[in-house]
Amino acid sequence: MKLKSLASATLGAAALMFSLSPQGELGFAQAVAQAETVRPEVGKHLKDASALIKGGKYKEALAKVRDAEAVAGRTAAENNAIEGMRVAAASGAGDAESMVRGFEALKAAGKLAGPSQLQMMESIAGTYLRGGNAAKALEWSNKYFAAGGSSPTMKQVQSQAQFKSGDMGAVLKDTLAELQADEKAGKVPTQDKLNLLLYAAQKKNDAGAEAFATEKLLNYYPTKQLWAQLLGSLPSKKGFSDRFALDVYRLKLVTGNMRDANDYMEMAQLAAQAGYPDEGKQVVDKGLAANVLGQGTEGARHKRLADLLAKKIAEAKAAQTGAEKDAQEAKDGNALITLGLAFAHRGEAAKGVKLIEQGIEKGNLKRPEDAKLYLGLAQFIGGDAVKAQATWRGVKGTDGVADLARLWSVQARTSKK
Template identity: 35%
Template sequence: MTASKLRAVTTAFLLGTATVCGAAMLLSAPAAAAVSAKVGKPLQEAQALANAGNYKGAMAKLNEAEAIPGKSAEENRIINQMKDFIAIKSGDTSTPAGAKAKFANDYNAKKYKEVIDDGEALKKHNVLDAASMQIIAQAYYLSGDKNGCLKYIKNNFGANPSDTTLTLQMRCAFDAGDEVTQRQALETLVAHTGKAEYWNDLLKMSEHGAGMRDHDTLDVYRLRLLTGTIAGKDEYTTLAQLAIQLKFFTEAQNVLEKGQAAKVLTDDRTNKLLALAKSQAAAANANAAKDLAAAQAAPKGDALVKIGEDQWGQGKGKDAVATIKAGIAKGVDDKNNAQIRLGMALIAAGQKADAQKAFDVVKPASPTDKSAMVAHLWSLYARH
């Protein structure tokens, strides 16, 4: 996140000081307003002192005017506006307007550490709103205090921060090397928006690490294809090779053909890999009925789950759901895998709510097992 983007977030808040600064017009001719002579005199004196830069003296004259009994509502309004203006001009944080003005001025002057301190004055005057807290969090980031930024966000934004705050939190966490917080922020952004840029960052974080099996990596690359974040020859090729390795030949063929249609895969190596995928897919399809019968006769349902996953890769979502459910009903050795495959098939069949329930069942089998992470990624995909 660039400084210019961060600064753009503050525009609405900073523009809010303009109405207060409009009190300067009152100072130019207070006598023209509907004020009595007894009130007008100290106001004129306050104006003269303010124009001379004597804000302390001007404030004293305004206090004198304020103490006059029997003032009209209009006179009180003018006095309060002039007080706000003088507080702004003098940097006096004893009033809400002055505190907000100093806050805005310090941010514009890139005095980020002072902006952070200014937050206490805003809080004192009960004007510390969500917009100003966002600016303070940005000030921590722009001052180089990434850990301070993370702590401030955690302590002040509750359980449902805005997407703007989450984006800042993600950036701070990345710079601070806090992968857990970075991932949490990314997952929430993906859940809220489904934007490809957030999916790309989240999936890149998920591709590697201890405990990642080839099947886990395949699932991450499958999501890359589905979310539109797969890019470049290497990623298409990796996805196709993993599919071939795990005997999902029709899926590999489809991936390679999509890469060619996108003008990403154009070399002879791709043609050879595609020819291999096609020949293997043809052989597998020829034996499909025989393999299905054998899986149905097996004592456990893992083979049926495998066939269902292959059907998913062929675009047969409803068939995949039925096959995988039949496998689960027989009992399976790898329950996590079966639930992930069922969830994927349910998404393809248009049953996203049921898919999320299937993914929610998956729990890590060991400290390094990535099944739950993979299931959670697919669950996020099912929300959109």
Template identity: 40%
Template sequence: MIRTQLTRRMMALVLLAAATATATAQAQAQAQAADTLRPEVGKPLQAAATLLKAKHAREALTKLGEADAVAGKTAYESFMIERMRASAAQQAGDTATAAGAYEKLIDSGKLAPAEQDQMIAALTGADYQLQRYPQASQWAVRYLKTRSGDPQMTTLLLQSYYMSGDCRSMANELHGVRSPAETSLQLLANCYLKQHDSANYLTALERLTASYPSAAYWSSLLRQVQSSGVFADRLALDIYRLKRAAGAFGSASDYMEMAQLALAGGYPAEAGRVLDQGFASGVLGSGDEAARQQRLREMARKNLLQVKATAAQQPDVNDPEAALDRGFDMVLGGQPEAGLPLMEQGVAQGRLKRPDDVKLHLAIAYYLAGQKVKAVQMFKTVKGEDGTADLARLWMLRAQSS
């Protein structure tokens, strides 16, 4: 869909450039033929101009072939023939012939700078239309040397790189651009996806999501991270946490699966809050699954009461892992003022089984508590190669864009 929309728009621009570049060919040939062209060249050229004016482009091309067959043509005679040929071929829909004429006119050195640029734009589009994508990208680069930043030609350049599979050149073109168009970043991501380059696809998808955050982009980004071969299964609940924070969450299966994972992981307050949100939004509580959903809600409430009772009888102040889990669940349940001190206390005690998990969760807790500066600082310390560092990086992206 992206390719079709861009191609139609660019083809319209290309045709406009070609029409502008060749519109004066007929008039110039008529005005100058008698003074500067030999009769054997000027006569068929004049006939071609007349045919072209009458919309008989194919016949005009035949006459131009007669003029071109004359031996010993001067540079000017050849130039005038090619000008008329470009106009006739364009009108006839003969893109290949038009492209050949455009290139000869550009190489002639007889075009004024503005018209030279118009002719290069027309040739870029013609090569693209002919699926000669490397040539199209070369002409687009040349055009942008004198008209840097032209949005239409930049789009055509990126499209040409995409069609030829030159993702590296596309990335170089977008490097350093502060606010690239959404379609440009989409093309870059799709280019890497087409090349099965997972690492660079993820990087491009992150940039796209950072610049144009949406539920769809976040969902794609999280799927890509989770599908990597190194992502630990135990982090599935953390994926849901980020989906929920990023607004890419909300189906009945999202609520139920996240709540079940939270209960299984020992986070009943989080499970209860997620389910309460599902019922309040109307997503849960009706239909064939309503009874099951209600049972899970009651289970979360009972588990939370049991955890609170156990904590009251056996405080977990000397168990860093228990303090961390309990504190994190309190933050997730909407009590950061009580949960954060417990988490910080657990971190201070050390003796942690998975330090990167702990740092990730503490950073998430800071974020949920509204302490974004602390959150980002903590996310930066997560270095695990099992998916924790990836999640930390994405949480930073979320923190910095919210």
């Protein structure tokens, strides 16, 4: 006989009834039973199991499934009905192993269409994950995607399983692929996704991936703390040149990450030594305004530095005409680069940009990529962030200059958010 008390669905409709909930799986189990001929001695146990599942008594329902399984002389049809009910009860009980047993039996019997297989694999993976078996959850989520599944929910299950199982290499690879897909589609990656990428990179000790993740976080979700983290580690990056110490301070200053009086003093002195006394004086003035400089026993020294920089600014202005003439007559454009950035810091950005462009055009530069970095900086100081970003995109190099250009581009974009 057929179980009259069970739903009158067909196996074809079962796929539509299936969901990740035990009740959805119960519908599937009922559809299997309805489509098969089941004797009363088996059917009564399955009917009881169905009622227990509806009442949320999943472990008791599993016991009834075992009672049905204990009936001698079972037919293939009865076994199919039993396995369908096993999956439903096991799902509610969180018994992933029993779910797998039922799944494999129904699949072998040809009772699971492709969509139903995917849905059941999704349920199995989720049950393993909730039960704390990340390795098995990862195994079944991988099976799911290998079988053609594409559920976003399962992608989350897979990511969590990778994370919990410690497979940081897979987390890096998959999360990076998701990030690239988001950006290609014009979507903003979620902060959680980027944080996961950063965490995985740190666990793998992958400095390149860590810097990439941090920059992406800065691009989409900028914070002072993130800037501090990245700028703090930048000088120790492999190949990063120590000639960029002043440039790192420049980024610290605009992102609010000058830590103490020593930072302000060091940056001001580096700026003066590089030929930018106006920039140095601006740094000291900001330190004084923030009450970081000019305080305590070192206060007098701070003010003396401010006076010295004011004197150097006056000297630079007095020698400005001669310095510009010498730079124009030089065989290379190096002096024009320095002079142009000095003008930008002095408040004459348009003239500074023109001088740097002349220096780049003249050529024979000691460091052409540095020149492009500073052209972008002069443009940015002058208020043309769009042109500055275009310039910075063209900066190449492995000694830190490209890193700085990229970070300035991020700062230019995010400072307006």
